[in-house]
Every structure is written in C-alpha cells, then in structure tokens.
Amino acid sequence: MGASQATDRCPGYSSCPAVYFPDVLAENADALAVRRANAVEKRNALLRFDEARPGAERKALLGAILVHDETLSVEKNQACASCHASYAGFSGPVALINKKTAANPGSVAMRAGLRKPMSLAYATYAPVLAYNNAASAFVGGNFWDMRATGLVTGSASADQAQAPFTSPFEMAMPDPACVVYRVARGAYRAKFEEVWSGNAFAVRWPAGTATACARPNSSADADPRALVLAAVDRKQAQATFKNIALSIAAYEASSDASPFSSKFDAVQAGKAKFTPAERAGFALFTGGRAKCSNCHTAAGKPVLFTNFQAFNIGTPRNPDIPYLSENRPDGFGYVANSDGGAFVDLGLGGFLASSAVVNSAWKAQAPFYKGAFRTPTLRNVDKRPRPAFAKSYAHNGYFPSLKALVHFYNTRGILDRCPDGLQRYGDTNGSKTVGYNCWPASEVPATVNWQFTGRLGLSDLEESQIVAFLRTLSDGYDPSSEAGE
Structure with a gap:
C-alpha cells in the first residue's frame, strides 16, 4: 500500500502493517475468543475471591481480576491477558497476528510495539536485575530487554506489570493514577481494599478526571502525568498503583499462571x-x-x-514488525518510531545506554549487550x-x-x-x-x-x-x- 493511502487508512504509518488491526480485533475469531475469555476469567476470579482464604490466596485472585480487566486500558478494550492469554502459553493469542506481524496492537488499535509479547507465566521467578560478577553477566529483570528491573517495586514481575498500563503501544493510560481511578470505580473496589487497605482510593480526584483518563498517552515518558494531583493524593495513587502491580505479580506466582503441570x-x-x-x-x-x-x-x-x-x-x-514503518504522527500526534526503517533493536544494550535508573558502571557495559535479549x-x-x-x-x-x-x-x-x-x-x-x-x-x-x-x-x-x-x-x-x- 502506498504511503499516501497509509496516511488515510493507517495513521502513524508510512506503509500499512501486513494486517489491518481494527478489522482483526473486530472480526478475527481468535481476537473475539480472547475478549470472551477475559470476561469469563474476570467473572470466575470474582466468584472465587469470596471463597478463598484471606491473604496470599485472595491477593492472587485480585491479580487475576486485574489481569483480565479490559476497563484498565484507555479505550476499555484491552486487558493484560489480551496479549498474554493462558491458552497460548500466556503470549500472543491471535494466530493471524503471530503469523503476520508478531507484535500486537494496543488499546489504540493502530499502534503496535516492536516485539512479540513475552510470556508472563513463571515471570515472578526472575530476580531483581543485578550484575553477577561470577557469571560476568546481567541476571534478572523482565521484558525482553530486562528493563523491568525490580528496582521500582522490589519485584521484577511487578515492575513489568506496571509498564503496559501507560505504554502508548499497549493500554495507553495517560497517567498511572488513571489506572487507580478506574479500579476505584470498578465492581471489585471493596475486594481491593480488603486485600490492601481501606485507604487505597483515598485520593481527591480533580474535576474532569474521567475525561482526562480517556485520552491516550502519546508520550514516551515512563511516568506520564495527565492529572494534576496534590502531593498527598499523588503519593497515595502511586502506592495503590504499586499494589496493583504486586497483585498481578501474586497472580503470576500462583498455580493459575505457574502450575508446573507439564x-x-x-x-x-x-x-x-x-x-x-x-x-x-x-x-x-x-x-x-x-x-x-x-x-x-x-x-x-x-x-x-x-x-x-x-x-x-x-x-x-524481522521486516514485518509494524514499528519499522510507524514513523508518522498518528491521530493523536504521536510518532512511535522517528527512525523508521533505519531502527535497530539494541535490546539490553539499548536499555542500559538510555535508562535513567541505570548507574554509570552498568551504562559502561551497554556496548557489549547491543542486540542481546x-x-x-x-x-x-x-x-x-x-x-x-x-x-x-x-x-x-x-x-x-x-x-x-x-x-x-x-x-x-x-x-x-x-x-x-x-x-x-x-x-x-x-x-x-x-x-x-x-x-x-x-x-x-x-x-x-x-x-x-x-x-x-x-x-x-x-x-x-x-x-x-x-x-x-x-x-x-x-x-x-x-x-x-
């Protein structure tokens, strides 16, 4: 498809991806099946929660509810499990996308990332990222490039769980506090408060919060701030967002996601x-x-x-990764990849070189890990x-x-x-x-x-x-x- 056509039909692209994501998400049998599965799994986790023992068991079931909740994406159409379905090994659940583009679309359907979804099963066994002198290697972290270090929440799995909520390519929420806001208005708010705290949602939400939280994140900022909150409210929202991620990590550690039943x-x-x-x-x-x-x-x-x-x-x-032609402003003015086809995925080396949380000794190792995953x-x-x-x-x-x-x-x-x-x-x-x-x-x-x-x-x-x-x-x-x- 020519570039001019791509501008009209595929905003953000110089040439359209091999599949037209909006049609796939609306019509493809696998895509429809995963949406049905999200609804069923969320409902089942809600029912099981009341029968479960307090403590770790309920925390894991709360995580299952969160993982299957599509309302936690900007357009209320994508859950964590939309890209990490259990029946596909907690990875990409749509065969056509696996075959044609590898990378999955996000809540904003014409946005797609640069890698295939990594399985979330057994993710909680990843240690906090560290440089192991005996092995002369970095060990730990989640994501293909290890950028979910565990240095934020104390758990690499929980660090990973936080990132997709605000990623422009995934759930695209414009503020971590917006995720908290959506949970606060969900049917399972009381269950969350039971697991964590009655103060979990003690946040004074500004006027217009619902509208602000419905606008996609169009920023590469790892911590976008669409809402203006008082310091005390921001602190509470951050604490609850961390506990959302820790709940998801508890689900990933449970026998539902890591059963050792092969x-x-x-x-x-x-x-x-x-x-x-x-x-x-x-x-x-x-x-x-x-x-x-x-x-x-x-x-x-x-x-x-x-x-x-x-x-x-x-x-x-892989020339079929849509990210390589995702080099024009989309309908929200977001340019995913200004390098276009010249982009080279440097993996861990790219993360080490660019991350603000990496110390100088780790940055010095970046050239040796270019292209490492x-x-x-x-x-x-x-x-x-x-x-x-x-x-x-x-x-x-x-x-x-x-x-x-x-x-x-x-x-x-x-x-x-x-x-x-x-x-x-x-x-x-x-x-x-x-x-x-x-x-x-x-x-x-x-x-x-x-x-x-x-x-x-x-x-x-x-x-x-x-x-x-x-x-x-x-x-x-x-x-x-x-x-x-």
Whole structure:
C-alpha cells in the first residue's frame, strides 16, 4: 500500500502493517475468543475471591481480576491477558497476528510495539536485575530487554506489570493514577481494599478526571502525568498503583499462571514416561552437543528453563514488525518510531545506554549487550489452543516454528549468507531459500554470541527430537491422555 493511502487508512504509518488491526480485533475469531475469555476469567476470579482464604490466596485472585480487566486500558478494550492469554502459553493469542506481524496492537488499535509479547507465566521467578560478577553477566529483570528491573517495586514481575498500563503501544493510560481511578470505580473496589487497605482510593480526584483518563498517552515518558494531583493524593495513587502491580505479580506466582503441570513435570514425578523421541530430545537438550541447557537451564528445583541472562543469538531483523514503518504522527500526534526503517533493536544494550535508573558502571557495559535479549523460559513454548494455531519465536517473532528456531541455532554460521533483500523466513530467490540454505545477516552482528549457538552439527532428526521434547513443556498435561512408553 502506498504511503499516501497509509496516511488515510493507517495513521502513524508510512506503509500499512501486513494486517489491518481494527478489522482483526473486530472480526478475527481468535481476537473475539480472547475478549470472551477475559470476561469469563474476570467473572470466575470474582466468584472465587469470596471463597478463598484471606491473604496470599485472595491477593492472587485480585491479580487475576486485574489481569483480565479490559476497563484498565484507555479505550476499555484491552486487558493484560489480551496479549498474554493462558491458552497460548500466556503470549500472543491471535494466530493471524503471530503469523503476520508478531507484535500486537494496543488499546489504540493502530499502534503496535516492536516485539512479540513475552510470556508472563513463571515471570515472578526472575530476580531483581543485578550484575553477577561470577557469571560476568546481567541476571534478572523482565521484558525482553530486562528493563523491568525490580528496582521500582522490589519485584521484577511487578515492575513489568506496571509498564503496559501507560505504554502508548499497549493500554495507553495517560497517567498511572488513571489506572487507580478506574479500579476505584470498578465492581471489585471493596475486594481491593480488603486485600490492601481501606485507604487505597483515598485520593481527591480533580474535576474532569474521567475525561482526562480517556485520552491516550502519546508520550514516551515512563511516568506520564495527565492529572494534576496534590502531593498527598499523588503519593497515595502511586502506592495503590504499586499494589496493583504486586497483585498481578501474586497472580503470576500462583498455580493459575505457574502450575508446573507439564508432561515434563509428570515425568520428573514418575507419573509419566517420555516417548523415545522426547527422551532423545531431552538427552540432546541437556547434553553437550546441542548446548540448549547452557542458557535454558534444566537444573535446579524448580526447573525454569532459563538462566535469566541476555544474549545476542544473531536473530535476523524481522521486516514485518509494524514499528519499522510507524514513523508518522498518528491521530493523536504521536510518532512511535522517528527512525523508521533505519531502527535497530539494541535490546539490553539499548536499555542500559538510555535508562535513567541505570548507574554509570552498568551504562559502561551497554556496548557489549547491543542486540542481546533475555533468555525466556521454555515452559509453554509450544502451548496453543489448536494444532494449526500459528505461533512465532524469538524477541521479534522472526521464526514461524520451533523447528525453524532450532534449525537456526544448529546451522547459524554454516549456511550461506542470504543475498541482500532476501530477509523473510522461507523466501526464495534463485537457488537461495531463507532457512534452507542461507540465513540473513543478524540485526546486530557485532555482538553475536558464538559460544552457545551455531555450528552444532545436529541432524534433521535430532532437531526434530529436540522439538518433541520442547512440546512436553506445555502446562495442563493429563497423564491419562496417553499411554506413554
């Protein structure tokens, strides 16, 4: 689509995304299903709350209510679970978006971010970000670039929970206090006060608060302030916003989001057996040749399949990420990406270089972490609502399948460099096909880690065996569903 057309139909873009988000959100079966699921899960959590024991159990259920509450977005149309649905492994729940753009739209439907949603399952196990001298590496934090450090709330998971509420690409609330205001007017206000404090909403709201809170955040400010509050009211709003995030972290730590109920867990407990392919894949995963467990640690209790460190594995640029053409003012005057197609995602290195909360010693490390992204847990990595449901992998969703990702880990540095202009996975030009006999250049080539990935020498069968093992990591396994070996 031409640029002039994009200006009319796709405000904010020089060229329209591969899917037109408003139509998808209004008509797509997956998008409609996740909205129904949000309503059901919120209602169920409200009912369970009254039957639950006071304390941690009710705090987690309060978090479940908050996670599924669409009214906490600027246009009252998006919840946390809109991008982190349980049936899709707490990641992107719309197959068409996973396949076409990887990045999800936000409450303002024509805004989309620059990465695929990271799973929130098991997120609470991430420690507060710190530099580990023994490992010579940053360890902890949430988000792909580790920017949810845990230094704000004391919990990396809670820090992460706060950010989407005001992100222009996500829920787009123009002030953290607006989130508090919406909860104060919700049906579960008394439940919140029971868990936290009767003073949680003791805020004098200025005239026009509802109107101000209905205008999308169009700022890159991490702490936008659309409301003029007295100091004492701002302090209370900040405290309650922190407790909203801590409630969400409690939900993420609960058995609803982190149940350890996969086939792998059943095998470890002696309640199931791997198939021959799964057992071979597990041996490769934990053995020296495939090197998977060097980063996706399979040791310890509980087994989390991540070391919470960041690496540049050499992932190619994904040209289908809408953010790359999101370089014009949208209907609210917001320009998401002034660099346009020249933008390079620097991951942890970009965060270290630009963050105000990072000390000088950490900033000095930024050049070494350009293009590095946090190792995600592999739990639920293949969880999907139906076999044909499309998922995407890596921080930018470049890889369309687990097999493609494992093949990249195996053959990066062996296959030829693809010709310029041949970028998308599966594209062919003459004798070259991306992912078959060539790979595009890494988005950030200077810092690619060659110690743990690339040139592994695995056969096609061994790649498939690793994938078979990875599929045993989906929660909700029923030992009676298969005979095993």
